[in-house]
Amino acid sequence: MFDRRVDRFTKVRVHLFNAKYSDTKDLQIQVNPEFGNKSQARAQALKYARVMGRIPNCLRRNLKTVTIHDGFQPFGGGGRDVLIHTQQSIELYETAGILEETLVHEAVHAVLDRKYETSADWLAAQRQDPEFITTYARDNPTREDLAESFLFFLAATYRPERISVENLAIINSTIPARIQFFQSKNLNMKPVE
Numbered sequence: 001m002f003d004r005r006v007d008r009f010t011k012v013r014v015h016l017f018n019a020k021y022s023d024t025k026d027l028q029i030q031v032n033p034e035f036g037n038k039s040q041a042r043a044q045a046l047k048y049a050r051v052m053g054r055i056p057n058c059l060r061r062n063l064k065t066v067t068i069h070d071g072f073q074p075f076g077g078g079g080r081d082v083l084i085h086t087q088q089s090i091e092l093y094e095t096a097g098i099l100e101e102t103l104v105h106e107a108v109h110a111v112l113d114r115k116y117e118t119s120a121d122w123l124a125a126q127r128q129d130p131e132f133i134t135t136y137a138r139d140n141p142t143r144e145d146l147a148e149s150f151l152f153f154l155a156a157t158y159r160p161e162r163i164s165v166e167n168l169a170i171i172n173s174t175i176p177a178r179i180q181f182f183q184s185k186n187l188n189m190k191p192v193e
Contacts (some may be wrong), residue, residue: 001030003084004073008101015041019049023190024060027052032069044068048084049086052107058187059107075102077109077147101151108147117146123180128177149178157183158192 003010005165011101015038029049048066064080072091076083082103093099116122120133126145132138137148155163156171156179163171 001032001047001067002081003032003071004076004083004085005069017042017045017047017049019045019052019066021053021060023057023188027060027063028065030065030067032067032184033174034070035068043052044115045153047105049102052082052099054191055104055107055191056187056192057179058189059104059111062111063107074186075106075191076115077106077111080110082106082110104151105147112150113146116185117142121184122146124175125160125181130173131174133171145178149175150182153179153182154189155190157191 001011001012001014001076002008006140012032015033015035017029017031019027019029027049029045031044033041035044036043045068050064052060052063054127062080066082066084068084068086069084070087072087073085074088075093084103084108089099089133090108094096126141128171132141132148133152135149139146152171152175156168160168
């Protein structure tokens with residue numbers, strides 16, 4: 001399992017748990033044994049399994065694992081795995097109220113990047129739109145634009161009441177082709193929709 005603290009894959013005898021969801025197959029949660037016994041590891045697995053259950057089905061359906069380590073390192077996503085470092089989660093993402101958004105972003109990397117990132121219709125949508133939705137997407141267009149754009153598509157399409165009218169207008173005028181791209185894929189957005 002990958003660990004950003006050492007910036008490489010490591011071999012660890014993990015605690016394994018299956019998260020069961022009514023709308024997708026089970027998701028395997030791998031918890032580093034550094035959290036203590038199986039009961040303490042289960043508490044970590046349960047916490048993040050609940051949050052993962054709230055992200056769109058299209059991101060969970062092809063996700064294979066969630067890996068949980070301690071430490072203050074950024075989350076990650078790739079190879080059908082979402083990587084979580086719990087101190088980063090608590091001190092940054094949970095404090096800022098963006099844990100779910102962060103997991104959505106990383107799940108896009110883990111599940112949708114390989115399928116769409118270099119597709120002709122995604123690249124056409126990027127060219128057609130007047131701008132990038134964030135400076136992070138602009139500065140990393142081949143690596144971060146899909147994940148960043150998906151979050152704003154999700155907000156504008158499924159939760160417009162949670163953002164200001166001004167921000168909704170900015171999203172819709174900045175990335176209309178990208179929004180149309182995601183809409184054209186008929187992604188299963190439950191339980192969000």
